[in-house]
Amino acid sequence: MGKKSKALPEINASSMADIAFLLLIFFLVTTEIAIDEGITVTLPPYSDEPPPPVESNDRNTLTVNVNSRDQLLVEEELMDVKELRSATMKFIDNNGLDPAMSDSPQEAIVSFKGDRGTSYEMYIEVYNELRGAYNDLRDNVSKRKFGKIYEDLIDTAQINEVKQLYPIRISEAEPTDFGASGS
Amino acid sequence: MSKFVKKPRQAPAINTSSLPDIIFILLFFFMVATRMRETDIKVKQVLPQATEMEKLEKKDLLSYIYIGEPEKKYQKDLGTAPRLQLNDQLATVEDIGPFVEAEKAKMPDENRAKIIMALKVDKDVNVGIITDVKTELRKSNALKLTYITTQRMERR
Numbered sequence: 547m548g549k550k551s552k553a554l555p556e557i558n559a560s561s562m563a564d565i566a567f568l569l570l571i572f573f574l575v576t577t578e579i580a581i582d583e584g585i586t587v588t589l590p591p592y593s594d595e596p597p598p599p600v601e602s603n604d605r606n607t608l609t610v611n612v613n614s615r616d617q618l619l620v621e622e623e624l625m626d627v628k629e630l631r632s633a634t635m636k637f638i639d640n641n642g643l644d645p646a647m648s649d650s651p652q653e654a655i656v657s658f659k660g661d662r663g664t665s666y667e668m669y670i671e672v673y674n675e676l677r678g679a680y681n682d683l684r685d686n687v688s689k690r691k692f693g694k695i696y697e698d699l700i701d702t703a704q705i706n707e708v709k710q711l712y713p714i715r716i717s718e719a720e721p722t723d724f725g726a727s728g729s
Numbered sequence: 730m731s732k733f734v735k736k737p738r739q740a741p742a743i744n745t746s747s748l749p750d751i752i753f754i755l756l757f758f759f760m761v762a763t764r765m766r767e768t769d770i771k772v773k774q775v776l777p778q779a780t781e782m783e784k785l786e787k788k789d790l791l792s793y794i795y796i797g798e799p800e801k802k803y804q805k806d807l808g809t810a811p812r813l814q815l816n817d818q819l820a821t822v823e824d825i826g827p828f829v830e831a832e833k834a835k836m837p838d839e840n841r842a843k844i845i846m847a848l849k850v851d852k853d854v855n856v857g858i859i860t861d862v863k864t865e866l867r868k869s870n871a872l873k874l875t876y877i878t879t880q881r882m883e884r885r
Contacts, residue, residue, distance in 0.1 A: 559746055566752035573756060577763035582791070583782035584847060584875035592867035662857030667777045669856050670876060674779040681781055721860050 585670070585677060596720075605646060606653045608637045612672055614663030614724055621646075627671055634679035638712070651683070651712050659719040673716075680714045687711055764788075772797035772814050777852040778881035785875060790845045792832040794825070796858060797851030811854045813862070822858070825865040833871075845873045 610630070611619040618625050620633060638654045640647035648654035656676055660669055684696040688708050692699060699705050772795050785791060795814040799807040813820045815828045833841045846866055850859060866874060 559749065562749035563745065563752055566749050566756060570752055570756045570759065573759045573763065576766060577759065578766050579763050582785045582847065582877050583880065584785055584877040585779060585782055586785075586845070586873065586875040589863060589867050589872045589874055591870070591872065592864070660856045662855060662860065664856040665852065666850050666854045666856060666859060667852035669859075670777040670779055670852075670878060673876075674781050674878075677781040721856055723857075 585673065587673075606648045606655055608634065608648075608654065608656045610634075610656060610658045610672065610676065612660045612664045612668060613722075614661040616665055616668040618672060627668075627675060630672065630675040631679045631682070634676055635683055638679065639683055652710075654715065656716045657719060658716055660721040662721050662723045664721070676716055677714070680712055680716075683712045684708050768793070768795075768814075768817050770795055770800075770814065771803055771819060772799055772812055773851045773853075774849060775852050776849065776877060776879045779876075779878040780881050782878055782880070783875075785845070785847070785877075787845075789836070790840060790843050791847045791875075792829070792844060793847045793849060794828075794862065795849045796854055796862070798853070811851070811858050813858075822861045822865055825862060826869045829866065829869040829871045843873070844871050845875055846871050847875050847877050849877045 609619075609621055613619070618627055618630065620630065625633065634656060637647045638651050638656075640649075640654075641651075642649050658672065658676060660672075681696065688694065688696040688699060688704075691707075692704055696705075696708055699708065774795065774797055796811055797814075798804075798809050798811050799819070807819070813822065813824070815824060820828070829844070829846070833844055836844065848859070848862070863874070866872070
């Protein structure tokens, strides 16, 4: 070969990292990691006539009220939110033992009523506890029968069986309007 | 002594040619795991905490309603009363009906009945406004609703 073999000049790639960093930072700023989680509820369809009044002294109804000062009243008695879950579970899972509580989980209704002045934080906390009571009961029965918690069940028949044992029946009444001055 | 006096040595150059690759991997991770911010939120958003949430997997069914008091910089014009935000603009409760219709129109036909309204509500808001929103949603037949919350860390 006549030509002297020349070594290829090395391309300086040190700025490549900077460019990639710029892109990375751009994506960090303009995007968000989507991890939304929520408590899902289904609303009743709208009708103009007011719903039938809930029989509050019925043994199958657990009345849960929250007033505008975020105080919790369960069956006409003051209660701390921390106790709400176990009280609700006891009520639902009574199966006719205590004459003041439900006949069976299928018939038990939790009637939840807030006030327009209740804070959303308290509202969610109470709703979360009520939902948690049902979830815990479902987990218990699911563990006993199928050996895993409700969320991990895959078989539709099994899921439906647990759902039938503990149907979620939380009814929400139109809130009272005693302390809505803030809203 | 001379044993310990070292000849000044040139530090070997660190090979950085793989650095871009590492950064690119990071970049791809973020491109895949995140999504674009769609709205600029104008109301205060400190979400309440809860434990009994479900993951909302079906993003295309969700429509967001933000409620909270306006951010500091808007408070001079708007006051501090809680406001609704639909998409990019502040709205009132009456705007929810048309909003739901518009959101449904954006979806393919088979999904319209399954629309889920995601409520992102500041924890200091009163329940009253939420009740009004829920009544409007019932009127416009969007009955599935989810309260977006954050995970409560401490166990009781």
